[in-house]
Amino acid sequence: MIFAYPNKMTKIDQISFTLPSAGARIPPAAFILTGAVTVIGSNSLVLAPIAPEVAAAFGVSVQRVMVASAGFGLGTAASALFLARFIDRFGAWRLLRVAFVALAIALVGSAIAPTADFLTFAQMIAGLAAGVALPAIYSSAALVAPAGRENETIGIVLTGWTLSMVTGVSLSALLADIVHWRAVYGCVGMLAVAASLALMLNGQRDTRSADAAMQPFAALAIPGVVPLLAACGAFMGAFYGAYAYIGDHTVNALGRPVSYNGILALLYGLGFGGAAFLDRLMQRHEARKLLPLAFGAVACIYALMAVLSGSFAAIALCVVIWGIANHFGLNLLIVRLTAIDPSRRGAIMGLNSTVTYLAAFAGTLAFGPVYAQAGFAAAATLAGVLMLFSIMMTWR
Numbered sequence: 001m002i003f004a005y006p007n008k009m010t011k012i013d014q015i016s017f018t019l020p021s022a023g024a025r026i027p028p029a030a031f032i033l034t035g036a037v038t039v040i041g042s043n044s045l046v047l048a049p050i051a052p053e054v055a056a057a058f059g060v061s062v063q064r065v066m067v068a069s070a071g072f073g074l075g076t077a078a079s080a081l082f083l084a085r086f087i088d089r090f091g092a093w094r095l096l097r098v099a100f101v102a103l104a105i106a107l108v109g110s111a112i113a114p115t116a117d118f119l120t121f122a123q124m125i126a127g128l129a130a131g132v133a134l135p136a137i138y139s140s141a142a143l144v145a146p147a148g149r150e151n152e153t154i155g156i157v158l159t160g161w162t163l164s165m166v167t168g169v170s171l172s173a174l175l176a177d178i179v180h181w182r183a184v185y186g187c188v189g190m191l192a193v194a195a196s197l198a199l200m201l202n203g204q205r206d207t208r209s210a211d212a213a214m215q216p217f218a219a220l221a222i223p224g225v226v227p228l229l230a231a232c233g234a235f236m237g238a239f240y241g242a243y244a245y246i247g248d249h250t251v252n253a254l255g256r257p258v259s260y261n262g263i264l265a266l267l268y269g270l271g272f273g274g275a276a277f278l279d280r281l282m283q284r285h286e287a288r289k290l291l292p293l294a295f296g297a298v299a300c301i302y303a304l305m306a307v308l309s310g311s312f313a314a315i316a317l318c319v320v321i322w323g324i325a326n327h328f329g330l331n332l333l334i335v336r337l338t339a340i341d342p343s344r345r346g347a348i349m350g351l352n353s354t355v356t357y358l359a360a361f362a363g364t365l366a367f368g369p370v371y372a373q374a375g376f377a378a379a380a381t382l383a384g385v386l387m388l389f390s391i392m393m394t395w396r
Contacts, residue, residue, distance in 0.1 A: 029144045030153050032198045033137050036100065037160025039191045040130045042168035043107060044072060046184050047123075049172045053181040058116045068110075068120040073357050075127020076134070080353035083128070084135040085215070087346025092143065093199070095346075096136035100196040103129035107189035111182045135349035142338035142345065150339075151287070155276040155331050162273030165265060219347040224340050229355050231393035232333055235295065236359035238383035238390075239326060241367030242302065246315070249376035254312045264319050271323025278328075287335045291394045294328040299387035301325055306380040 047054070047069050055062045087095050106129060109122035137157065145153035172184045220226055247261040301322050308314035337352055338345050371379045 025146065026149065026153055026156060027144050027146070029202055030141060030156050032195070032202055033141050033144075033157045034160040034163075035191075035198065036096070036133065036137055036195050037157060038163040038167075039100075039103070039188065039195050040133060041161045041164025042172075042188050042191070043103075043123075043126055043130075043185075044069075045164055045168040046172040046188065050176040050181045050184055053176045054116075054119070057181065058119075060116050064116055065119070068116070068123040071120045071124040072127040072130070073361060075124040076131040077127075077354050077357040077361075079128040079131025080135060080350045080357070081131075083132050084350025084353065085219070085347040087132070087136050087139055087350070088344055089346075092136040092139040092346060095132055096140060097196065097199045099129045099133040099136065100192060100199055103133065104189055104192035104196055107185055107192050111185035111189055131350075131353060134353050135346055138334055138338060138349045138352075139345040142335075142342070149280070150335055151331060152276075152280045154334050154338075155327070158327065158331060158334075159273045159276045162269045165269040166273070217351075219344055219351055222341050222344060222348065225337070225348055225351070227393040228333065228337055228340075229351055231291075231295070231390040232337075232352055233355045233359045234386040234390040234393070235298070235329060235333070236356045237363035237366070238298070238302065238386040239363070240360040241363035241386075242305070242380055242383040244364045245367060245371040245376060245379055246319075248371075249309065250312060250315070253376065254310075254315075256312055260312065264316060267316055267319045268323040271320040272327045273323075275324040275327035287332045287339075291329070291332040291336060292391050294325060294332055295387055295390045295394060297325040298322070298329055299384045299391065302380045302384035302387060306377040306384070309375070309377040309380065 047066065051062045051065045055065045058065070103126055106122050106126035110119055110126070113119035113122055138154070141154050141157040142150060168188075175184050175187065220229075246264065250256045250260050250264065301318055305315060305318050305322075308318065334349075334352075337348050340348060367379050367382065370382055
């Protein structure tokens with residue numbers, strides 16, 4: 001076990017507990033990585049709001065169009081498992097640049113797709129690129145972070161998910177109405193091109209490793225990886241399971257219009273992004289001790305959602321706090337995973353992305369029958385139970 005000697009801090013705790021350096025500044029590369037996350041997050045979110053327009057253009061059902069979204073998730077999970085391990089061999093920045101060129105091409109292909117099948121194929125290619133890019137981004141964030149400011153640097157990079165949620169969800173439908181749904185992918189594609197240029201010109205260089213790339217599951221043998229990945233799976237399964245059905249609960253159980261779901265997405269994004277301003281405070285404490293507390297806070301929020309599920313105002317308030325707590329949980333989880341073994345950081349983060357996307361699929365699927373039979377309160381309760389498992393895994 002990684003914590004066999006409780007009176008001594010391990011490598012991971014030493015890295016996470018370093019006090020901030022007075023003169024250290026967050027490097028510009030961190031903000032480039034934030035933009036890269038924004039592009040990937042935007043692509044993963046924009047299809048749902050414009051799916052009716054895409055379906056009408058292709059003459060198919062909305063369900064058929066959403067197969068492209070599933071293709072993106074499947075491609076991301078497969079790539080993160082089988083390709084991300086080469087990050088340690090060839091370098092995070094090098095593979096990140098290659099991945100973003102592929103992502104830009106896939107997004108252009110999505111914009112000019114003549115059929116739904118072509119769109120699905122293009123999104124699968126985008127997923128393959130994202131599966132390498134996301135672990136490379138997280139690895140690079142840990143690499144460029146000034147000593148003592150790892151939490152804050154990774155927190156800034158994670159705000160890319162907020163930007164994609166707030167802008168991607170809200171602007172994609174508007175752009176589709178005013179111009180065309182193809183303009184949505186065209187804009188995201190241009191952002192990917194801009195990010196590719198920024199990555200190529202930022203001057204960051206990698207030191208290539210002489211070691212062979214790890215086998216896809218070899219990183220599981222590194223002490224501490226399995227418990228954290230198990231915690232990640234429960235954490236992400238709880239989030240995606242609850243988030244998938246909170247919108248339907250708002251409309252069908254609370255009688256609110258569909259536009260209120262946009263309000264919830266905005267509130268969650270503001271909470272998630274706003275928490276980045278508090279990341280520096282976490283740096284003063286060990287990530288090992290804070291992570292179970294962050295997961296405990298998320299569990300309490302799910303309990304509140306279950307109790308207060310009959311009030312939209314209460315749910316809206318919970319969603320803001322949910323975003324804040326999830327930011328801390330995800331930040332601390334990435335800090336711990338990237339610090340376990342820096343020489344195998346790419347392989348570890350590849351497994352993390354694989355677990356995340358598999359948990360998204362499994363959580364959405366498993367929560368469906370629970371929600372259909374017993375409502376959102378039961379789904380929120382199940383999410384809280386999953387968080388108890390995450391607490392157990394990280395408490396060790």
